[in-house]
Amino acid sequence: MALADFFISLLTFVTIYSLFGLGLNVKFGFTGLIDFGHVAYFMIGAYVTVFVAMPAGLSETYEGLTGLGLATAFAGVPGGDLLGWLVALVVGMAAAALVSLLVGIPTIRLREDYLAITALGIATILNAVFHNERWLFNGAFGIREVHEPLSGVFPIGTGSFQLNLLLFGLPSVAILGYAAYRTAKVVRPLGVRPALLGTGATLALAGSVVFVITTMTGLVVDLGVLALNVDNTIAFVLLVGSVVAGRAALTETDHIGALLALASALLFTLWYLGQPLVALVADGETADLLLNLFWLYDATAGSAGGLDYDRFFFLFTLAFLVGAYLWVERTVNSPYGRVLRAVREDESVPEALGKPTFRYKIQSLMFGSALAGAAGGLWAANIGFIDPTQFASTVTFFAYTAVIIGGTANNRGVVLGTAVFWVINSGTRFLDDFFPSEYAQQLAALRLILIGALLIVILYYRPEGMLGEQDYDINLGRGGASDD
Amino acid sequence: MTEIHNPILDVQGLEKHFGGITAIGGLDMRVGEGITGLIGPNGAGKTTFFNCVTGALTPDAGRVEFADGDITGKRPSAVAQEGLVRTFQIPRELPEMTVRENLQLAPRGQSGERLTQAWLRGDEFATDEVRVREKATEMAEFLEIDHVLDAKAGTLSGGQRKLLELARVLLTEPDMILLDEPLAGVNPTLEQKILDRIHDLESQGYSFLFIEHDIDVIMETCERVVVMHQGQVLTSGEPADVKSDDRVIEAYLGEEV
16 A cells, blocks of 8 residues: 555544544533543444445345435435435434433533543443344444445546646645645744754654664564664664754753644655655655655546545545534634533533523533534445444543643644544554564554553643643624624 | 511522531521621521522522512522522632633623524624623723733632622623622722622612621621521611621620620
């Protein structure tokens, strides 16, 4: 799999989990409801969307409830399967919201930690039901007949190689360029010296890792994953140099965020463009570099290349994420959102001022759950197969980790935190190739340890998360005066 | 004992027990217009009485009527919507929100506080929010906390928190306000400021029931005083009469003042 394909699948993951995280942020970040059962609504959204879209009699092995077949209900209309799927998704969201209402009515009066435990219990029970009741949604055997909207249409292209490249390649480069521009803006407040030190530290670290991986593979087999061979003087010197330069950079600037952004951007560039560049110089191999640069363009899709389904699906989920982001922003930047935050700060105050806080909490729970449901529907279509093990409680805690890392009560922070989480958890997976396969489990554990360490560092030094709570502004549009 | 003939707040036979302890034991109280003081020794049940009246606690027995409507056992938000609001003994600012947001939260009947309005943003939305912003700024000026409007409420001093607490309940435009020790821990200058404001507001038609321990403040401020003791009303009447009442002296004042 080319790096660009991996990049696309990682981005799709981040997008879906960001949508899931936005839902959690509505509950936890803006309303202060600790719902440890958030994954239940992800699961319900996934199952109900699949169930409503699924035509009957597709499979001999499916023994659950007969699907409603909305995917084929609008067969006569162009794009009818998308329409049917969208209706199914809305039903999935509504189902998630409805279940959260039923869960919320008895539990939401509970104090926050009791609510958390009760919600966790209910999510676990729901998962067990989905797992064991085969008549419902095929139990542990899962559902393979997941409808993927518009999958028959792709890959699409204009038929002309040059035109395809222009149409899909150009935006790819433009987006990379824009990302570089935004990163430069973030990095800018950094002084020259800290910036140079940070660059040096990052390059030295990357160099050290490359040395270890490329030269020490044999020894790693003998000594185990954690046994760095100190005899590799170059790697060791680079590592020490990296730590020294990194420390110096950290002490010389207050813009730690800018420093981290610089380091991440460098690492990404090295990984995404540096590697194929080395291949280009060494072997004259241009394919990977071009694939990575024109990441939205798939040369193997159709006769003259074009947009394949995976790339389309990423853009599709991105559209949902943008929509949900704007929707949540509109909700919190309003007097309604003000009451939600008041509930988070001290529920008795809005209550004493005449706001029926019970209603607000239930609505927030339902809204957040509906977003989780939408994420579930997209998840199912992306994976193409669902079973109850995909919806374990850890998914909830991954989302909490992502939200806390990025910034609680900050919608951009949710996306950032989710990206950081999944880059560490999945983005480092390509490193596995350099280690013997029997260490796969240890490496997976190591990733979680890394994320846990990051979480502890964040909670200790920056409990409000990387971005902190967002600012609020109620836009009154034309005719409205703004605050001072 | 003076009789209140047209009470705004009428409490009959109120009881509240915590386990075996009787916090309020069959209390009758009628509160009319103007400023009424509520005094009594610590543990007399004053705050529990507030909690029962405003719905924070559900009374075990009895009846609470406000402005001729039965509000017994209603939720605090419902009681507040009827026009009866309370402050908290320990100010409860919303620390991570600005003072401005703390104030803008308070006015009743904001259309933007409904989810559909927050999403659809009809015409009312902007008009209401402009009104709320103006009222919040005016109230901040009136209570002289306008210089900290954009500060997080968690950064305010103790006295400013008291003023914020008062400002918030006033912005709900209630008929009656229950003040739970609004002067506790407040310096004398600020104390006078708060009392002046309460008098201003009384002349604008607001009514107050006012828990306070300083008998001199009660004498100067209140037209009527209710004395609570061991979960019951010991006596009530004009401040001068109450002050010289033997039972009050014995239970609360301790000696002739």
